[in-house]
Amino acid sequence: MKEKTYVEDINRSIYDFRNEDKDAYKLDGGLSEEIVRQISKEKNDVDWMLDLRLKSLKIFNETPFPQWGPSIDGLNMDKIVTYVRPKDNKMRANWEEVPTEIKDTFEKLGIPQAERESLAGVGAQYDSELVYHNVRKEVAEAGVIYTDLESATHGEYGDMIREHFMKLVPPTDHKFAALHGAVWSGGSFVYVPKGVKVEIPLQSYFRLNAPGAGQFEHTLIIVDEGADLHFIEGCSAPKYNVANLHAGCVELFVGKNATLRYSTIENWSKNMYNLNTKRALVEEGGTIQWISGSFGSHVSYLYPTSVLQGKGAKSEFTGVTFSGEGQDLDTGCKVIHNAENTTSYINTRSISKSGGGNTFRSSVNIKPQAKNSKSSVSCASLMLDDISRSDTIPAMDIRTKDADVGHEAKIGSISDDTVFYLMSRGLSEDDAKALIVSGFADNVSKELPLEYAVEMNNLIRLEMKGAIG
Amino acid sequence: MYINHLPAETWNWLKMNGSEVVGIPKLQNSIFTSDKNGDIDNTLDSLTRRNIDARDNGAMRIAAANKVNITGVGPDMDNLLFDNNITLNRYEINKGDSNVLKLKWTVKNQSAWASAIEIVVKKNCKAVVFEEFESESEVSAHLAIQTKIVLEEGASINLIQLQRMGSGVTFINDIGSMQDEKSTFDLKEVIIGASKTYLGSRSNLVGDNSEFNAEVAYLVENKDKLDMNFVEFQKGKKTNSNLDVKGILRDEAFKIFRGTIDFIRGCAGSKGSELEDVLLLDDTIVNQTIPLILCDEEDVEGDHGATIGQIDDEKLFYLKSRGIKEEDIYEMLAKARLHSVISKISDEEIRNKWESFISE
Numbered sequence: 151m152k153e154k155t156y157v158e159d160i161n162r163s164i165y166d167f168r169n170e171d172k173d174a175y176k177l178d179g180g181l182s183e184e185i186v187r188q189i190s191k192e193k194n195d196v197d198w199m200l201d202l203r204l205k206s207l208k209i210f211n212e213t214p215f216p217q218w219g220p221s222i223d224g225l226n227m228d229k230i231v232t233y234v235r236p237k238d239n240k241m242r243a244n245w246e247e248v249p250t251e252i253k254d255t256f257e258k259l260g261i262p263q264a265e266r267e268s269l270a271g272v273g274a275q276y277d278s279e280l281v282y283h284n285v286r287k288e289v290a291e292a293g294v295i296y297t298d299l300e301s302a303t304h305g306e307y308g309d310m311i312r313e314h315f316m317k318l319v320p321p322t323d324h325k326f327a328a329l330h331g332a333v334w335s336g337g338s339f340v341y342v343p344k345g346v347k348v349e350i351p352l353q354s355y356f357r358l359n360a361p362g363a364g365q366f367e368h369t370l371i372i373v374d375e376g377a378d379l380h381f382i383e384g385c386s387a388p389k390y391n392v393a394n395l396h397a398g399c400v401e402l403f404v405g406k407n408a409t410l411r412y413s414t415i416e417n418w419s420k421n422m423y424n425l426n427t428k429r430a431l432v433e434e435g436g437t438i439q440w441i442s443g444s445f446g447s448h449v450s451y452l453y454p455t456s457v458l459q460g461k462g463a464k465s466e467f468t469g470v471t472f473s474g475e476g477q478d479l480d481t482g483c484k485v486i487h488n489a490e491n492t493t494s495y496i497n498t499r500s501i502s503k504s505g506g507g508n509t510f511r512s513s514v515n516i517k518p519q520a521k522n523s524k525s526s527v528s529c530a531s532l533m534l535d536d537i538s539r540s541d542t543i544p545a546m547d548i549r550t551k552d553a554d555v556g557h558e559a560k561i562g563s564i565s566d567d568t569v570f571y572l573m574s575r576g577l578s579e580d581d582a583k584a585l586i587v588s589g590f591a592d593n594v595s596k597e598l599p600l601e602y603a604v605e606m607n608n609l610i611r612l613e614m615k616g617a618i619g
Numbered sequence: 620m621y622i623n624h625l626p627a628e629t630w631n632w633l634k635m636n637g638s639e640v641v642g643i644p645k646l647q648n649s650i651f652t653s654d655k656n657g658d659i660d661n662t663l664d665s666l667t668r669r670n671i672d673a674r675d676n677g678a679m680r681i682a683a684a685n686k687v688n689i690t691g692v693g694p695d696m697d698n699l700l701f702d703n704n705i706t707l708n709r710y711e712i713n714k715g716d717s718n719v720l721k722l723k724w725t726v727k728n729q730s731a732w733a734s735a736i737e738i739v740v741k742k743n744c745k746a747v748v749f750e751e752f753e754s755e756s757e758v759s760a761h762l763a764i765q766t767k768i769v770l771e772e773g774a775s776i777n778l779i780q781l782q783r784m785g786s787g788v789t790f791i792n793d794i795g796s797m798q799d800e801k802s803t804f805d806l807k808e809v810i811i812g813a814s815k816t817y818l819g820s821r822s823n824l825v826g827d828n829s830e831f832n833a834e835v836a837y838l839v840e841n842k843d844k845l846d847m848n849f850v851e852f853q854k855g856k857k858t859n860s861n862l863d864v865k866g867i868l869r870d871e872a873f874k875i876f877r878g879t880i881d882f883i884r885g886c887a888g889s890k891g892s893e894l895e896d897v898l899l900l901d902d903t904i905v906n907q908t909i910p911l912i913l914c915d916e917e918d919v920e921g922d923h924g925a926t927i928g929q930i931d932d933e934k935l936f937y938l939k940s941r942g943i944k945e946e947d948i949y950e951m952l953a954k955a956r957l958h959s960v961i962s963k964i965s966d967e968e969i970r971n972k973w974e975s976f977i978s979e
Contacts, residue, residue: 218628218636513633518902536884536917543629548906548927551899557925559910561882563917 176234176360181227183207186332189233193335196303198312206321206331213325220449220478220507225423230395232333234277234360243284252276255357264353269382271296273354275367278335289348295341296352299368302339311339314370318401318429318457326397326425326451330366334399337367342377344405351380351413356398358387358418364395371401373408373436380411386446389419393448396422402430404438406460411439413597418446420476425451434460434489441597442469444481453511455484458492458520469498470591473506473538482511482544487520487553496527499591502538513545514555521552531561532590620699621673622692622791623819623848626879627913628674635875635909637674638846640791640817646703646763649724649732655710657718657746664707666735669697680883683797683823683852688767690795691819691848696765699791700735709737712774716745719966726754726762726788733763740774740802749969752782752790756812759787767795770802772826777805779964781973784813786841791817800826800855807960809973810837810845810866821850824858824889835864836960838953839872848877849893853919857888864893867953869900875907878923884915895925898956900949954978 177185186207190200215222236249245253245262256262256274264272271285273296285296295307303311321331338354358365373379387394396418404410410430418424424447430438440454456465467483485494500508510529531540542559564586572582624637653661671678671694683689690696712718726732740746750766762784768776784790790813796804804822822831831851839845851860860880868874880891893910910923930952938948957977964970 218630509627511629513630531912531914533914533917533919536887538917540914541627542912542914542923543627543909545629545633545635545909546907546925546927547633547635548899548908549904550902551904551929552902553899553928555925555927557908557910557923557927559912559921559923561912561914561921562919 176231176363179229179231179362181207181210181232181329181332185232189333189335192233193300196308199303202316202321203332206328209321210325210328210332213328215325216451219451219480220509222423222449224448225393225395229362230393231360231363232366233335234363235279236276236281243282245282245284248282252281255359256355269353270348270350271352273298273338275336275354275356277358277360277363278365280336283338285352292346293343294346294348295339297339299337299339299370307339307341310341310372311370314372314401314403315368316399316401318403318431319399319427323427327399327427330368330397330399330427333364334366334368337369337398340371340379340381342373342379344374345376347378348380351382353382353384356383356385358394358396361390362392362394364397367398369398369400371410372403373405373410375405376407377405378409380413383412383414386417387419387422390421392421394419394422396424396426398426400428402438404430404432404436406433407435408433409437409439411441413441415443416446420446420448422447423449428452428454429457430455431457431459432463432465435462436460437464437466440467440469440483442467442481444469444471444479447479448476450479450481452481453484455486456494457486457488458494459488461489462491463489464492465494467496467498468593468597470593471498471500471508472591473500473502473508475504475506478507480509480511484513485515485525487514487516487523487525489519490521490523492520492523494525496529497593498529499593500531500540501534501590502531502540503534505537507539509541509543511543513547515547516550516553516555518549521550524554525556527557529559532587533561533563620695622695622817623846623877624674624676624693625848625877625909625911626676626850626881627911629909635877635907638817643699643763644731644761646699646705646731646733646761648706649734649762649764651722651724651734654721658713658715659718659720660711660713662709662711664709666697666701666705666707668701669694680852684825684854684883686797686825688769688795688797689821689823690765690767690793691821691850692791692793692817693819696763696791696793696819699763700733700765703733705733705735707735707737709739712738712740712744712746714741714744718744718746720746721749723751724753724762724764726752726758726760726784728758729760731761735765737767737769738776739769740771740776742771743773745775747777747965748779749966750778750780751969752780752784754785754788756785757787758785760785761789763791765793768797768804770796770798770804770829772799773801774799775803775805777807779807781809781969782813782816783811783976786812786814788813789815792819794820796822796831798822798824798826798829798831801828802826803830804832806831806833807963808833808835809957809960810835811957811976813843815844815846817846819848821852822860824851824853824855824860827855828857829855830859832861833863834960834963836957837866837874838957839866839874840869842871844873846875850879850881851891852881852883853886853889853891854883856886858886859889860891862893865896865956865959867898867900867956868904868906871903873905875909877909879911879913880921880923882914882916882919882921886916887918889916889919891919891921893923897927898930898953899928900953
């Protein structure tokens, strides 16, 4: 008798450890003007920032919750703690000086090792504050700025930050963008000067340790004309039985003929509401490449957006989403073609199992001025059992005749014909099925640096035994 | 009136989730001709009101699973007809496989008409049904037509809808099918004219091995608007749906195509496919496309493909090399899309008439 195939859940044990937060300083739960003012005081905000926070709070209170995605009924904003920091609140550039408990956390996640072996710089955020930021000497000497955003607002880049901060994702964008504007804390500022090519990636890692807390980091990256950068973002948290919230914001400015690759391996715990906003503005001849792996969270709303503002600008989005028991992940992307000869390419895979829900949601808007623009959307979904769900909701809005838009979507289970073909080439049935499932997510792993591809493959540790069905 | 609701909503700013229709005047029962050939009974009946929120897809799914014939335009269409005291015209095809029913509406200027048609095809029977909607070119009017199809086990129907309306006509065209085991619904749709056309089609494939196939061709020009919503609700095992939509947009035309394949848990062995091909002829057009696949079942195959834009360069080069002017090539290819559906009409008289329309 055949044994029914069992596809294992992602092994989360390496992420699911926690530290007591007895030594942490935290504000009361909920959201009020008083709390927003307290955060501003804690952060030693520049004047304009407090105004922005208060304006954002007003917008948050006036904006309804989204009605179109997965349920967020379990998220009680009155209980979410918007600011938590270690009592010893000092950011270091020397790893040895980071408090032991926090240092151990990042050691377990492999961050210092990655820095030594394959990164040009690292930022590590623990709850609401950055605890470590460092950049290689030769990269800094090339003029690359990689620092925490808050101190940068006080320094020589203060005006540049004011010019860009929450201009691409204004607080009016949606309810959680407004929330972010009100309570943001932590995150990184990167500036790559004209013509500078950063050969190896920078990485920021976000760890949320406190139960019932929110993390609201802001990442602002400006890649100037002709420059080149690969930025990696990682995130994880231990599992608690109370809701945690991540409402970060990423704003990317890609200059003329510049290239930015932004890779994310998202592995939040299954009590996390991941309501994150990411957007890139791409100037003439520039390229934004999004690589996105979504594995964690209880609920996700995540749609990196590319605004192709200059002639010949390009966007590529490559994503994989794995949804298991207790997860409802609504992911995808948006592209707005605002100029001539712009190109977008979207390629995604999603895998649903054990009652997990996946939604691929996208929009491609080609404006009247975007003559000779091209867009290609391809999404594929794999259902591994009959208790899971997978939906595909792609939208296209084309307003010029000089556009070339192609779209294809496919959904299904493992094909018997493909298994038969592989078996005819000498593979066992088990091996054939294992090969199909693991190969399905290959579009993302092949785009990552080797060590991150290995990490991702660990995340999707699939075990195949017997036959599905 | 809220109609053509997308079964799973997306971002509100896209304005694709559904359409509000306002300014519908008091409607009267339409004047239309009916030509029956075969064993077809015609009876009149009254309608019932539908207490389902037009935005509540969950309620629509439950109702459809319980064999309520939910339509593509949605529950507000049922209520529009009920509130205007429109009479239900029921046609029952009782036996045989050569039944033909021809219905024709010739819309008068300033008219505000509605019809509720129900066609019941009994077990193992077949029918071909033509519905023609015509008016003179300068006519201004409102027309609301609902066609509900009930297919018993093994029954099949070919429904051919042909629309050629004047520049001031608002037309709401609503279709719903409730299908038992091994039934087949083939729909052919040609859309030309009308300032605003709202077309909703929902096939409720409740019986095992039931099937829905549709071919749609449209030409939208001037400042006209075409608003479509197709839903294939696949609940039975081994159900099959195929939707092929092709069209041409020119001048300041607006078109939205919503197409949803909805695989319900338990529909093992089902397949669904949607294809859309849109030719864009002017820079002032608006083309919106939102094809959904909703899936609660593992053992299914669903796919969607869309091609939107101009004629590909190779095809254009070939035709130019044969001495054909570029503007003639576009005209020829536009007509070819309509021709591809009209050429499959079995009735020679109707086919010739519509061939001559597109040749004008």
